Structures are given as structure tokens and as C-alpha cells.
Amino acid sequence: MSSSPPTTPALRSPISWVPSLYFVQGMQFFVVMLLAGLMFKNMGVPNDQIARWTGLLGLAWAVKPLWSPFLELASSKKRVVVGMQFTGAVGLGLMALAVQLPMYFAASIAVLFLIAYAAATHDIACDGLYLASLDSKQQAAYAGWQGAFFNASKFLTLGGLLVLAGHLEKGMGVFNAWSVIFAMLALLLAGLAAYNARALPDVLNAKAGKVSAASVLATLKEVIADLLTKPGIWLMILFIVLFRFAEGQVQTIGPLFLIEPRSNGGLGLTTEQVGGIYGTFGTAAFLIGSIAGGYFTSWLSLKRAMPILLAAMLVPNLTFYYLSATLPPDLFHIGAAVTVEMFGYGFGFVGMILFIMQVLAPGKFSTAHYALGTGVMQLGFIFSKTISGDVQMAMGYEKFFLWTILCGLPVFVLLFFVKMPKPEAAAAEATQADAASNESPAAPSAPTAASR
DSSP: OOOSOOSSOOOSOGGGTHHHHHHHHHHHHHIIIIIHHHHHHHTTOOHHHHHHHHHHHTHHHHHHHHHGGGGGGSSBHHHHHHHHHHHHHHHHHHHHHHTTSTTHHHHHHHHHHHHHHHHHHHHHHHHHHHHHHSOHHHHHHTHHHHHHHHHHHHIIIIIIIHHHHHHHHHHHOHHHHHHHHHHHHHHHHHHHHHHHHHHSOOOBOTTTTTOOHHHHHHHHHHHHHHHHTSTTHHHHHHHHHHHHHHHHHHHHHHHHHHHSOGGGTSOOOOHHHHHHIIIIIIHHHHHHHHHHHHHHHHHHOHHHHHHHHHHHHTHHHHHHHHHHHHOOOOHHHHHHHHHHHHHHHHHHHHHHHHHIIIIISOSTTHHHHHHHHHHHHHHHHHHHHHHHHHHHHHHOHHHHHHHHHHHTSHHHHHTTTSOOOOHHHHHHHHHHHHHHHTTOTTSOOOOOSOOO
């Protein structure tokens, strides 16, 4: 994270725009990556199609470091942010229409691609605006507001809106209900975009006239080449992919399993019930687990904590295998299990973020390499997410969740071959590398909001 002061002083209090900015960032992400899949399930789309296409949508967030440096050519990041927010609002309005078409699935996927790439571009400009508008002390002070409002959008999408969608489905049918939901989301995002057009600080980019597309491309090539020549880089990449191999499958199929009728081996919950579980206790458990995992790793060090963090990542797999094997009938039982699952997921996922920060990123371009590392992390998730539907439909739910437990074991073996730095060395190297990377204006910026 840059410690340089803003180009021009921000005239507005950060509390007037940081919450709305990061609420929008989270809302667009969760609509595309979580809400859409549950909607398609209720519309009768097979699991393999849901997993394959929603997985491909996630490519937007995986490859965004490749075009993020070119946003340095824009004279105002605020204009990019507001433009992408209005683009997202238009996309959500088109979704309300797309679900009414005879070929609703193809039309919806096409619109979701538009929303996904607009949202990913918004993320880059959003984080850049945050860094350019605030000094290092303010950046630290308002970091908590980032995460809080990013995750508040998850409460809205998986809690309030999913529960409302379930209620509307009973009265007006699935397709009409989701048209209403997306129309509401479009109006909400348009309203927030209009507010942000007034509230966001307009810090001009002093580098815009000095940086050419050719120099940006040259620096990007240098950043990528430097990453690929790091000792043990391919083992690091393999570790990241295997870390997410089981997770991507479970997090894709798990919510669909909750909705699947009991006659097909699922738990047969309603949309309202799934929204109530994930949008409240599930999200809260994930946040608590993430905070606890961070403190635990800070206390123990990443090297000693990593085996326990990896074990925590197996909790979701074990939980869903238990649910698929026993098919408990009562909602309290199911809700308690999902709460445990989400706590373990949040606790263990800290290990992935810190691995990228402390093992992969340190070096000449630490900030840029962190951004590229998160792109590799997302690619690993997309790969496992994309194949999960085909695997589940071939195996059935119970065997599929057993399979995911096995998928979580190879990363334990690889842990013996990946070098983990000592805490003191990692901290010193990261500090020096961050100072060096901040001198490179075209380096991809690292995300500053809650990690995905």
C-alpha cells in the first residue's frame, strides 16, 4: 500500500464516501459470484451449467491485474469509478429483462459478463482512488470501514435480497420474482452511483500525462518476468492452486445442495431459508473466523500456523459430507452446521492471503506481485469451480463431498516443499520491497478491500 500523500487534498471527510464506495464494490461481486448461481438453481438450470458459466464469470477478477496499470492513463479515477457504477446499474437493469426471455440463461450470462468486467474495472479504480485520496495514516484508519461495508453488501445480497426473492417466488413465480430483485438492485446501484458522483473526491492523476501506453506495457512485462524468475515460483503457484482446489468445488456446490430437493439427495431448503442461513449466521461466522485466523497466525507465525489453517479449510468439506450423509430434517441442525462450515472457511482462508503476502510477493515489485498473486488465487478458484458441477453430477452429492475431502489433502504434502520465511525476515523484506514497488507507477495495484 502506498504511503505517499494524495496529489491534492481531499476536501470531503472519508466517512462520507468510503462506506458507499466499498459497499458498491462488494455488492457487484456478490451478485455475480453468489446470487446469480442460486437464482439459476431455482430456475431449474443443471449444476454443471451453473458451475461452468459462473466460474467463467470469475475470470474478470482473476485477470484484472493485466489491465489495471493502463488505468493510470486516466486523468481521474473518480470518473472511471462512477462510470463503471452506472454501467453496472445498466447491466442489472438488463438482467431484469434478460430473465424474461425464452433463452434467459444465455442472455443472463451475457449480461453478467458485462457486469463482471465493469465491476472488476471498478475495483481497480476504486482502490486506486482510495490510495490517492488518503495519506498512510488515513488509509490505515479507514481500512476497517472498507471491510465492514464490503461485507455489509453480502448481508444485503445473501440475506435480505435472497430472503425477499424466496418470498416473492411464492406469489409471482421464480422468473418474475428475480426480475423484481434485479430491478431493485439496478435502482440501488444507480442511486449509489449518483451519490458517489457528488461525494467522491476528484483527485487528478498527475501521472496521466507523463505515462504512455507503451511504457505501461513495458513495465507490466518487467513485473511479470520478475515474478516468473523467482526461485520456487512454480511450486508457489501450484500451492495456491491446490489450496483452492477443494474450496472452489465446495463453495460452488454447497449452496446448491441446500436447495436441491430431498428426492435428488439435497436438503430441500427454500430460497428464504438459505438466505437466512448464509446472509446472517453464515456471514457473521465467516467474519469472526477471518478475524480469529488473522490473530492466530500473527501469534504463531505463518510457518507454524499453516498446517492448522489448511486443516480449517477442510472443515467445509467435512461439514457438507456430514450433511449429505445424514440429511438432517431440522433447520436448526442445518444452520448450525453451515455456521461451523463458514467459521472454518474464514479461519483457514487467512492462510492463502498471508502466503501471497509473505511468500510470493516480497521482492522488487511486491505490490504488483501481490496483485498478480491474487489473480493466480482467483484462477485456482475458477478452475475448481468450473469443473465442480460436472464432477457432482457424475458422483452424486455424498460421494462428491467425500471427493472434495480428498482434494484438500495434496496441499498438505506440498507444504513440505514450499519454503516459508521466518516472521522477522518476511516483515523486513516486505517493507523494503513495498518501498521499491511504489516507485513503479505502472505496477498493478493490490486490492485494499476485503479479500475474495
